[in-house]
Amino acid sequence: xxxxxxxxxxxxxxxxxxxxxxxxxxxxxxxxxxxxxxxxxxxxxxxxxxxxxxxxxxxxxxxxxxxxxxxxxxxxxxxxxxxxxxxxxxxxxxxxxxxxxxxxxxxxxxxxxxxxxxxxxxxxx
Numbered sequence: 354x355x356x357x358x359x360x361x362x363x364x365x366x367x368x369x370x371x372x373x374x375x376x377x378x379x380x381x382x383x384x385x386x387x388x389x390x391x392x393x394x395x396x397x398x399x400x401x402x403x404x405x406x407x408x409x410x411x412x413x414x415x416x417x418x419x420x421x422x423x424x425x426x427x428x429x430x431x432x433x434x435x436x437x438x439x440x441x442x443x444x445x446x447x448x449x450x451x452x453x454x455x456x457x458x459x460x461x462x463x464x465x466x467x468x469x470x471x472x473x474x475x476x477x478x
Contacts, residue, residue: 371445374423374452378416378459385412385463397476409467416460423452
């Protein structure tokens with residue numbers, strides 16, 4: 354009986370990590386997009402874009418954390434045997450792979466939205 358309860362706790366932790374791996378990169382991108390929108394006017398009036406850089410670096414950090422979590426879960430599911438629960442194993446592997454792909458995509462998107470600030474043209478309209 355304790356083994357079943359212990360297995361459920363482990364599965365709940367893995368499911369939580371999978372959801373974090375899927376949802377953290379888009380949430381970081383969304384927060385970065387809104388924060389850049391709010392702080393760009395200040396940067397354009399004062400020619401000080403330090404806030405924009407801080408926002409982008411922190412969003413990129415959280416996006417890469419989500420990508421790393423998804424990558425670790427993907428490697429764990431790849432190395433695990435699918436003898437016990439084929440459906441659960443397949444679902445975990447699929448969610449981890451989606452987390453890796455979205456993590457990469459949103460990290461790339463965050464960097465792409467950082468380029469105008471790095472090039473010095475965020476105020477041109």
